[in-house]
Amino acid sequence: MSKVMVLFAHPGQRHSQINLDLANVARSVDDIGFVDLYADYPRFKIDVDREQERLLVHDVIVFQFPVYWYSTPSLLKEWQDLVLEYGFAYGPGGDKLAGKLLVPVVTAGGLQDAYREDGRNNFPLRTLLSPLEQTANLCQMVYVPPLVLFAALSARNDGRADDHIKQYRLLLEALRDGRFDVEAARRRDLLSDGALPVLESV
Amino acid sequence: MDSFLFQTFIYLLAAVVAVPIANRLGLGSVLGYLIAGVVIGPMIGLVGSETQDLQHFAEFGVVMMLFLVGLELEPKALWDMRAKLLGLGGLQVAGTTLAVMAACMLFALPWSVSLAIGLVFSLSSTAIVLQTLNEKGLMKSDGGQSSFSVLLFQDIAVIPMLALIPLLALPELAEHAAQAGEHGEEAGHGSGFHLMDGLAGWQVALVNLAAVAAVIFGGHFLSRPLFRFIAAARLREIFTAAALLMVIAIALLMTLVGLSPALGTFLAGVVLANSEFRHELESDIAPFKGLLLGLFFITVGAGIDFAILFSQFWFVLGLTLGVMALKALVLLALALFFKIKGPDRWLFALGLAQAGEFGFVLLSFCVQSFVIPGEIADTLLLVVALSMLLTPALFIFHDKVIAARSDSGQEHENDQITEKGTAIIAGHGRFGQIVNRVLLSNNHKTVVLDHRADLIEGLRKFGARVFFGDATRPDLLHAAGLHDAELLVVAIDEPDQAIDLVRHARREHPDLHIIARAEDRMAVYRLYAAGANDIIRETFDSSVRASRCALEALGMHAYEAEKAITVFVDHDRAAIRKLAQVWKPDISVFDDPEYIALAKEVNAQLEAAMAGDRSALHDKTDRGWTPPGRVKGLTD
Numbered sequence: 001m002s003k004v005m006v007l008f009a010h011p012g013q014r015h016s017q018i019n020l021d022l023a024n025v026a027r028s029v030d031d032i033g034f035v036d037l038y039a040d041y042p043r044f045k046i047d048v049d050r051e052q053e054r055l056l057v058h059d060v061i062v063f064q065f066p067v068y069w070y071s072t073p074s075l076l077k078e079w080q081d082l083v084l085e086y087g088f089a090y091g092p093g094g095d096k097l098a099g100k101l102l103v104p105v106v107t108a109g110g111l112q113d114a115y116r117e118d119g120r121n122n123f124p125l126r127t128l129l130s131p132l133e134q135t136a137n138l139c140q141m142v143y144v145p146p147l148v149l150f151a152a153l154s155a156r157n158d159g160r161a162d163d164h165i166k167q168y169r170l171l172l173e174a175l176r177d178g179r180f181d182v183e184a185a186r187r188r189d190l191l192s193d194g195a196l197p198v199l200e201s202v
Numbered sequence: 203m204d205s206f207l208f209q210t211f212i213y214l215l216a217a218v219v220a221v222p223i224a225n226r227l228g229l230g231s232v233l234g235y236l237i238a239g240v241v242i243g244p245m246i247g248l249v250g251s252e253t254q255d256l257q258h259f260a261e262f263g264v265v266m267m268l269f270l271v272g273l274e275l276e277p278k279a280l281w282d283m284r285a286k287l288l289g290l291g292g293l294q295v296a297g298t299t300l301a302v303m304a305a306c307m308l309f310a311l312p313w314s315v316s317l318a319i320g321l322v323f324s325l326s327s328t329a330i331v332l333q334t335l336n337e338k339g340l341m342k343s344d345g346g347q348s349s350f351s352v353l354l355f356q357d358i359a360v361i362p363m364l365a366l367i368p369l370l371a372l373p374e375l376a377e378h379a380a381q382a383g384e385h386g387e388e389a390g391h392g393s394g395f396h397l398m399d400g401l402a403g404w405q406v407a408l409v410n411l412a413a414v415a416a417v418i419f420g421g422h423f424l425s426r427p428l429f430r431f432i433a434a435a436r437l438r439e440i441f442t443a444a445a446l447l448m449v450i451a452i453a454l455l456m457t458l459v460g461l462s463p464a465l466g467t468f469l470a471g472v473v474l475a476n477s478e479f480r481h482e483l484e485s486d487i488a489p490f491k492g493l494l495l496g497l498f499f500i501t502v503g504a505g506i507d508f509a510i511l512f513s514q515f516w517f518v519l520g521l522t523l524g525v526m527a528l529k530a531l532v533l534l535a536l537a538l539f540f541k542i543k544g545p546d547r548w549l550f551a552l553g554l555a556q557a558g559e560f561g562f563v564l565l566s567f568c569v570q571s572f573v574i575p576g577e578i579a580d581t582l583l584l585v586v587a588l589s590m591l592l593t594p595a596l597f598i599f600h601d602k603v604i605a606a607r608s609d610s611g612q613e614h615e616n617d618q619i620t621e622k623g624t625a626i627i628a629g630h631g632r633f634g635q636i637v638n639r640v641l642l643s644n645n646h647k648t649v650v651l652d653h654r655a656d657l658i659e660g661l662r663k664f665g666a667r668v669f670f671g672d673a674t675r676p677d678l679l680h681a682a683g684l685h686d687a688e689l690l691v692v693a694i695d696e697p698d699q700a701i702d703l704v705r706h707a708r709r710e711h712p713d714l715h716i717i718a719r720a721e722d723r724m725a726v727y728r729l730y731a732a733g734a735n736d737i738i739r740e741t742f743d744s745s746v747r748a749s750r751c752a753l754e755a756l757g758m759h760a761y762e763a764e765k766a767i768t769v770f771v772d773h774d775r776a777a778i779r780k781l782a783q784v785w786k787p788d789i790s791v792f793d794d795p796e797y798i799a800l801a802k803e804v805n806a807q808l809e810a811a812m813a814g815d816r817s818a819l820h821d822k823t824d825r826g827w828t829p830p831g832r833v834k835g836l837t838d
């Protein structure tokens with residue numbers, strides 16, 4: 001059993017097509033922590049101590065967010081700026097996050113084809129999210145490639161949404177039960193390339 | 203005088219003893235009143251035949267109840283109900299009348315007698331059913347709404363029935379009566395007919411229309427200036443008197459022209475449902491309605507003739523159960539046809555299966571009009587009363603068995619529906635007004651109360667839904683829907699009243715979220731002790747903004763000023779919460795060493811925090827966005 005915490009960041013939940021459903025799945029999985037960051041800090045006044053304490057007691061940190069301008073929504077960035085302090089997450093004595101898993105679960109408006117060197121967005125999504133990856137590295141965390149839902153705005157209409165939501169539940173349960181094959185996952189470019197690397201049992 | 207006092211004493215005593223016990227046992231108030239009546243009437247014989255007269259008087263409770271029902275129903279809602287009202291109501295009355303008539307003819311009664319009996323039993327008890335539905339909070343359910351439609355239709359249908367019944371007179375009964383001399387004149391609803399005597403059918407119709415128009419027109423245009431004028435006098439009892447006067451005047455007018463008083467007051471209620479005086483009227487009339495209805499139920503219980511009942515107990519019981527089963531069947535068929543589902547269907551079928559108070563009226567009218575022979579009528583009176591007595595039992599059965607069973611089945615279905623609750627805003631001054639506007643613009647329902655009639659009149663011109671009334675009065679708060687509300691915003695000016703209001707609301711409704719405006723620190727403590735959830739100091743936010751402007755004006759970077767203010771606000775709010783917990787209502791803060799010590803401590807913390815002392819408040823001002831190399835607590 002691992003202790004899993006989902007940090008959910010979405011400032012426009014009223015208009016959300018898919019993230020709200022994903023968040024509700026995360027809320028409904030037993031024995032994992034769920035934090036709606038925009039609900040906890042509507043005025044961006046992040047309580048650094050509380051957030052650091054939460055990090056300490058969890059082994060797996062899931063960042064769930066929609067891709068905004070090839071990055072995280074601003075509160076999640078603010079969270080990084082404030083919570084990942086020198087002496088806590090990095091620097092001398094900054095090993096409090098060492099060995100914990102960081103798992104981005106993101107939705108993007110663009111098509112997967114757009115996220116290629118010859119596509120409209122010029123870079124693969126994995127590359128665009130590399131600041132997150134390097135942040136994890138600096139904090140000695142284990143970065144898991146992102147689980148991505150591309151073309152998120154049309155996923156409902158072409159029937160991909162339900163499948164993705166199921167995948168998310170499966171991922172969270174596997175992470176919680178220690179059935180998630182981290183090594184296999186890390187060999188991938190994106191976690192969503194192919195079936196989830198889940199072990200039958202442990 | 204003595205006997206009047208004695209009787210009042212007996213009735214009130216019976217009610218005061220029986221009703222709370224019945225309620226405690228989960229039987230509902232109606233059964234409590236009925237039992238009280240049985241005890242003081244047939245069982246120990248403290249009251250006698252005068253209950254008949256009292257009953258006619260107490261029927262006025264039904265008229266008042268329909269006025270209150272009308273007040274809850276805006277014209278638009280009534281219009282939306284029209285299909286149910288006519289379809290469901292019409293079919294119920296017609297279907298039950300025919301079914302009962304057919305059954306009677308099987309017993310070899312003449313067709314005219316059978317038809318009259320059918321009419322009597324097609325009616326249900328508005329008094330019992332509405333009272334019970336309200337008490338159980340089932341009025342808004344599908345079953346409740348359907349039941350209400352049917353009852354309203356029945357109340358209206360009584361009028362043509364009263365016109366029809368004399369045409370069914372049996373010649374031999376009439377002759378017999380003529381020989382025996384004049385019958386006593388006493389005819390409840392029939393008594394008004396003389397005014398219309400000698401008018402042709404179309405003239406009657408015209409007069410009726412004119413009366414209804416007068417009620418609607420008067421309610422809409424005349425009542426409001428009148429009530430405004432009376433409200434300006436600020437004499438509570440005169441307002442109550444005016445409310446009563448209006449209801450009685452309408453009832454009188456309706457009776458004079460041969461229409462149902464219940465219909466008239468119901469219409470007046472609907473017309474006034476949109477007015478600012480709605481909640482005030484409601485809270486003024488409600489106690490009268492409650493007492494009169496209670497009295498009515500007692501007289502039903504007291505009027506049961508045990509002599510006849512015991513001499514033919516099984517026969518009467520069988521008849522009663524038969525009639526109720528027949529009515530329930532018709533209702534069930536209608537419920538199926540109109541797609542009323544689940545427990546609502548049974549609520550509708552079982553709830554309306556009894557005969558009603560208008561049954562008494564029709565029966566005595568039938569006897570006077572020589573339609574039904576007296577001895578049959580006596581037995582039928584018993585059947586009506588007994589069926590009313592059994593009704594609460596059916597409601598309990600519905601509660602405990604049917605509703606309970608279907609609850610467990612559909613637990614998860616409704617998870618997604620987030621019904622928006624109502625917010626009550628007490629006080630519509632500068633403060634309450636803003637809150638109201640914000641809530642409304644976000645599609646929340648609000649009920650705003652204010653006691654300045656002139657202000658409300660002005661606000662209504664701008665389309666604000668504001669009601670007249672003193673929010674500190676518990677009955678008014680109740681009428682405004684305190685028990686169903688999710689939120690109460692206390693924005694009235696008088697600090698003492700605000701605190702009373704919070705205390706009362708908290709006691710009545712422990713789950714209510716209460717937001718209260720506080721004038722100063724002491725008010726914060728008192729509101730906290732009274733049970734408010736969010737306490738907003740009225741000048742706090744503006745002074746905070748002023749201080750931020752001051753910091754910026756003195757050269758601080760705007761974002762630094764913002765952070766400094768944030769720390770101050772957080773600290774101050776935490777501090778006042780701590781202080782509120784130690785504050786004692788009966789000791790002045792200057793004589794309270796515990797309070798003084800804590801106040802000193804939190805102030806010292808604040809000063810340290812503002813100065814950037816890290817140990818004090820987790821170095822909040824200074825922490826955050828610190829560049830690498832400066833570990834907290836290690837540098838400087």
Ligand SMILES: Cc1cc2nc3c(=O)[nH]c(=O)nc-3n(C[C@H](O)[C@H](O)[C@H](O)COP(=O)(O)O)c2cc1C
Binds near residue numbers: 152
């Ligand atoms: C401010 C903003 C910036 C966005 N930037 C991107 C982007 O850079 N790349 C992309 O693929 N989609 C972008 N999108 C689309 C969102 O990723 C998309 O709306 C979201 O993933 C859908 O999830 P939701 O329905 O739960 O909000 C952006 C949307 C917004 C509102």
